[in-house]
Amino acid sequence: MQYKTKQRELIIEFLRSSTDGHVTVNDVCGFLRDENHSVGQATVYRQLEKMVDEGIVTKYIIDQGSPACFEYAANSHVHGTCFHAKCDKCGKLFHISCDELEQLGEHLEEHHGFRINPLRTVFYGTCSSCRELCE
Amino acid sequence: MQYKTKQRELIIEFLRSSTDGHVTVNDVCGFLRDENHSVGQATVYRQLEKMVDEGIVTKYIIDQGSPACFEYAANSHVHGTCFHAKCDKCGKLFHISCDELEQLGEHLEEHHGFRINPLRTVFYGTCSSCRELCE
DNA sequence: TTGCGTGCAAAGGTTTTGCATGGCA
DNA sequence: TGCCATGCAAAACCTTTGCACGCAA
Numbered sequence: 293m294q295y296k297t298k299q300r301e302l303i304i305e306f307l308r309s310s311t312d313g314h315v316t317v318n319d320v321c322g323f324l325r326d327e328n329h330s331v332g333q334a335t336v337y338r339q340l341e342k343m344v345d346e347g348i349v350t351k352y353i354i355d356q357g358s359p360a361c362f363e364y365a366a367n368s369h370v371h372g373t374c375f376h377a378k379c380d381k382c383g384k385l386f387h388i389s390c391d392e393l394e395q396l397g398e399h400l401e402e403h404h405g406f407r408i409n410p411l412r413t414v415f416y417g418t419c420s421s422c423r424e425l426c427e
Numbered sequence: 428m429q430y431k432t433k434q435r436e437l438i439i440e441f442l443r444s445s446t447d448g449h450v451t452v453n454d455v456c457g458f459l460r461d462e463n464h465s466v467g468q469a470t471v472y473r474q475l476e477k478m479v480d481e482g483i484v485t486k487y488i489i490d491q492g493s494p495a496c497f498e499y500a501a502n503s504h505v506h507g508t509c510f511h512a513k514c515d516k517c518g519k520l521f522h523i524s525c526d527e528l529e530q531l532g533e534h535l536e537e538h539h540g541f542r543i544n545p546l547r548t549v550f551y552g553t554c555s556s557c558r559e560l561c562e
Numbered sequence: 563t564t565g566c567g568t569g570c571a572a573a574g575g576t577t578t579t580g581c582a583t584g585g586c587a
Numbered sequence: 588t589g590c591c592a593t594g595c596a597a598a599a600c601c602t603t604t605g606c607a608c609g610c611a612a
Contacts, residue, residue, distance in 0.1 A: 386539070416544050430592060467593060
């Protein structure tokens with residue numbers, strides 16, 4: 293049973309309008325406050341959690357200690373599996389999507405019995421720009 | 428410049444003796460306290476951070492909100508690249524190491540300019556046992 | 563009317579920091 | 588002696604929870 297409240301609508305509207313994709317609880321609260329539609333942060337946490345369960349929002353855990361990122365599912369990765377890769381050095385977040393990664397998923401499931409969830413998995417490493425700087 | 432202190436030696440000794448590999452700050456403090464060699468937890472955090480920088484210890488960020496895991500590097504993955512995979516359902520942690528994953532690394536670097544760090548990367552998903560339970 | 567949703571504040575857990583003291587080189 | 592390391596407590600940070608009140612159905 294899912295009530296339709298004003299707060300829920302506001303949160304969804306913001307997620308939908310947020311084109312860059314990755315939004316934190318703080319972003320949501322801050323934006324709504326600025327628009328004079330304040331919503332309690334506990335409510336934002338609780339609503340986002342529900343939306344994740346419903347599958348209309350995706351939660352990314354990018355870093356330990358940093359706030360979690362949320363994305364309106366319909367806004368993103370419509371073109372197949374998409375992974376996130378984060379650079380340890382500059383902190384930039386990349387989206388990677390290609391056939392090899394699809395195969396990775398198949399391989400893991402067939403040979404290791406593990407079904408990877410691209411929405412939760414983040415690759416860590418270094419991007420080319422940062423490697424150039426070091427050399 | 429790196430001083431050689433009693434505390435540092437104690438921490439390294441425990442990491443070295445810890446065969447299962449993944450150890451939290453709390454594990455370290457608890458063990459040392461039991462052995463009557465108490466070390467302040469701030470010290471443990473600071474020393475482990477240094478060891479990570481030096482490359483002799485690996486830090487795994489398994490879950491948001493849960494404590495980070497540390498591993499004495501010499502104790503592990505002697506047999507090539509090893510990735511971690513964590514089951515969302517049962518929470519079990521698996522070690523995965525095979526040729527396909529080596530290739531994944533090469534592919535990411537060649538085609539996406541991203542050099543993945545297996546020591547920091549954790550795959551999330553569901554293991555076969557948990558999937559069987561659901562079906 | 564029923565009971566889920568909200569908001570505030572407090573609590574929870576992990577990690578970081580300030581500052582005076584201790585100990586390596 | 589100089590300076591890094593330590594230890595304690597407090598702070599910082601994100602997230603969860605308790606509880607009274609509000610509001611959708």
